[in-house]
Amino acid sequence: MTSLPIIEEQVATTPEEAAPATTRKRRTAEPQERGIISHADRRRPLVQYGLPVIEVLLFIGVVVAGVGPLLWLLKSGLSTSQDILRGPMQLWPSGIQWQNIPNAWNQVQIGSYLGNTAIIAIGSLISTLFVCTTGAFVLSVLRPKWGPVITGAVLATLFLPGVISLVPLYLTILKMPVLGFNLQNTFWAVWLPQAAGAFNILVMKRYFDAIPRELIEAARIDGASNLRLFTALILPMSKPIIGVVALLTVIGSWKDYLWPLLVLPDPKMQPISVALPRVAQTTEISLQMSALFLAVLIPVVLFLVFQKQFLRGVGMSGGIKE
Amino acid sequence: MAVLTRTPASQSGRSLSTWFRSGGLSSIVFALPLVLTFLYFSWGPIVRGLVLSFQKNNLVTTPEWVGWSNFSYVLTDPQLPQATQNTLYFALLALIFGFPVPLFLAVFISELRSTGWLYNVLSYLPAVVPPVVAILLWKIFYDPGTSGLFNSVLGWFGIGPFAWLNSPDLAMPAIVLEATWAGAGATAIIYLAALTGVRNELYEAAELDGAGIWRRVWHVTIPQIRGIILIMMLLQLIGTFQVFTEPFLFTGGGPDNATTTILLLIYRYAFINGDFGAATALSVLLALVLCVLSVVYHFLTRRWSTT
Numbered sequence: 107m108t109s110l111p112i113i114e115e116q117v118a119t120t121p122e123e124a125a126p127a128t129t130r131k132r133r134t135a136e137p138q139e140r141g142i143i144s145h146a147d148r149r150r151p152l153v154q155y156g157l158p159v160i161e162v163l164l165f166i167g168v169v170v171a172g173v174g175p176l177l178w179l180l181k182s183g184l185s186t187s188q189d190i191l192r193g194p195m196q197l198w199p200s201g202i203q204w205q206n207i208p209n210a211w212n213q214v215q216i217g218s219y220l221g222n223t224a225i226i227a228i229g230s231l232i233s234t235l236f237v238c239t240t241g242a243f244v245l246s247v248l249r250p251k252w253g254p255v256i257t258g259a260v261l262a263t264l265f266l267p268g269v270i271s272l273v274p275l276y277l278t279i280l281k282m283p284v285l286g287f288n289l290q291n292t293f294w295a296v297w298l299p300q301a302a303g304a305f306n307i308l309v310m311k312r313y314f315d316a317i318p319r320e321l322i323e324a325a326r327i328d329g330a331s332n333l334r335l336f337t338a339l340i341l342p343m344s345k346p347i348i349g350v351v352a353l354l355t356v357i358g359s360w361k362d363y364l365w366p367l368l369v370l371p372d373p374k375m376q377p378i379s380v381a382l383p384r385v386a387q388t389t390e391i392s393l394q395m396s397a398l399f400l401a402v403l404i405p406v407v408l409f410l411v412f413q414k415q416f417l418r419g420v421g422m423s424g425g426i427k428e
Numbered sequence: 429m430a431v432l433t434r435t436p437a438s439q440s441g442r443s444l445s446t447w448f449r450s451g452g453l454s455s456i457v458f459a460l461p462l463v464l465t466f467l468y469f470s471w472g473p474i475v476r477g478l479v480l481s482f483q484k485n486n487l488v489t490t491p492e493w494v495g496w497s498n499f500s501y502v503l504t505d506p507q508l509p510q511a512t513q514n515t516l517y518f519a520l521l522a523l524i525f526g527f528p529v530p531l532f533l534a535v536f537i538s539e540l541r542s543t544g545w546l547y548n549v550l551s552y553l554p555a556v557v558p559p560v561v562a563i564l565l566w567k568i569f570y571d572p573g574t575s576g577l578f579n580s581v582l583g584w585f586g587i588g589p590f591a592w593l594n595s596p597d598l599a600m601p602a603i604v605l606e607a608t609w610a611g612a613g614a615t616a617i618i619y620l621a622a623l624t625g626v627r628n629e630l631y632e633a634a635e636l637d638g639a640g641i642w643r644r645v646w647h648v649t650i651p652q653i654r655g656i657i658l659i660m661m662l663l664q665l666i667g668t669f670q671v672f673t674e675p676f677l678f679t680g681g682g683p684d685n686a687t688t689t690i691l692l693l694i695y696r697y698a699f700i701n702g703d704f705g706a707a708t709a710l711s712v713l714l715a716l717v718l719c720v721l722s723v724v725y726h727f728l729t730r731r732w733s734t735t
Contacts, residue, residue: 172553241462248455270715271473273698273707302469332454361558379560409556421621
């Protein structure tokens with residue numbers, strides 16, 4: 107229960123949830139406010155000189171761990187295989203091999219794998235958003251009698267470890283119960299299971315719950331149908347949370363490995379995560395490195411552009427977990 | 429589905445029409461995507477998993493009931509003790525490596541007024557690198573030759589060279605090191621979000637009582653966020669018990685089965701031997717262990733987290 111205030115604070119982008127929002131505002135408005143270390147502490151010589159030293163050391167550590175591997179990857183992607191194998195810590199390669207990038211693009215067919223990844227990510231995004239907004243709308247706004255049963259059943263799946271459904275889910279894809287067709291080697295096999303995520307639905311429901319009922323009642327009195335209530339009131343008011351769920355879904359499906367490996371055995375349909383380990387066995391190391399670099403470029407750029415929303419979303423995901 | 433259809437059917441014609449006009453139908457239409465996807469891809473597979481674990485199923489012959497024999501087969505598999513031990517070892521190492529680092533990082537970042545976001549972004553970068561890319565990259569870092577990246581860096585200090593992934597002793601710690609690198613940033617962000625909820629008045633009060641900086645961290649910060657710390661620890665345990673991608677791609681379970689985890693065994697049962705019954709039996713057992721673990725953990729820590 108200690109985690110609940112965090113969620114509210116993070117989700118409280120609706121103006122009505124004023125109380126937690128002000129505490130956060132106060133914090134950012136006065137940067138001089140104290141934390142663990144007080145102003146008096148900051149004047150003590152040990153802290154005054156010790157703190158910057160730790161700061162610099164930690165900064166170096168974070169740069170080496172966070173940016174180092176990416177820079178190394180960039181350098182190696184532009185070097186010859188010889189350079190990579192002989193002197194991995196050389197600061198400058200013997201010559202920049204610009205042709206590695208187009209070679210990787212053509213020979214390793216990174217382009218088509220990246221395309222598959224994008225198709226998978228966008229499809230998962232659409233299916234996830236469709237299921238979790240409509241679902242949360244029923245559970246939070248329409249509130250039918252059987253709503254709590256569904257909420258409970260969704261919540262229950264959150265507590266069960268994912269491993270239990272891996273194999274049966276695979277068998278479900280091979281032959282859909284009742285319908286009888288095989289989804290293997292179709293993108294639906296990745297898009298649809300992604301949408302059955304309890305976490306997204308509960309986050310969305312929690313956000314919808316915070317929308318004041320008076321607004322909904324007012325719209326109803328004005329004669330809005332449920333569909334119109336959904337598209338004209340609830341969805342526009344929930345843009346921040348939709349953005350967060352969208353980002354987390356895209357990055358999640360970009361990172362996924364085991365599931366697409368199982369349901370997309372056809373190399374023509376595989377996303378880059380699945381294709382890379384297979385390709386790596388037959389490609390020389392310099393092309394491998396440029397392929398890895400191309401694979402990492404898009405998520406990193408996406409992250410740097412949307413870092414604020416991202417970090418907020420991740421912080422929130424910690425709050426909701428149980 | 430029974431719940432959905434009973435509501436209109438059990439009522440008389442007149443109340444059916446009022447139900448229809450008051451939007452009862454549209455709530456069913458709106459609920460349909462959720463109910464269908466969960467039936468097919470969440471609730472269905474969970475139930476099916478329980479059923480499958482009592483069946484012999486290889487997709488070729490028709491499934492037949494075999495009672496507990498899948499479970500006894502799985503439990504007597506000579507590979508299971510090794511895999512269990514490896515999984516526990518992974519979980520333990522991941523806890524030792526991966527638990528203090530993000531916590532320290534978060535507490536420190538929360539003390540930085542203007543540059544905190546930069547540390548934040550930089551330490552989260554590894555988490556956006558797709559795991560497969562990270563693993564292939566680290567595999568090259570772990571090159572066992574003297575010119576491998578880690579070996580040449582350690583060579584500057586006269587240490588090594590190590591065999592890393594080729595050595596049964598070092599393979600698992602090497603994998604955990606990569607996993608920690610990949611996961612620490614995300615965990616730190618979650619702690620940071622929790623730290624913004626700690627009220628500054630508490631630090632002031634502690635300072636007035638004469639508590640130094642370390643004692644303030646230990647007696648105020650940590651207890652204030654212990655709820656989230658406990659949950660993150662449990663989630664990390666549950667996650668590490670189900671680790672697959674790292675050992676699968678780094679070593680494939682080798683050398684000498686030193687990195688074969690339980691999920692790798694499940695994968696082999698199902699997708700190499702085609703024995704789906706055994707695979708689900710082991711999955712069900714693992715899920716059961718994790719559920720018991722969560723409950724025990726909850727009761728063990730409840731007293732500590734509510735005081």
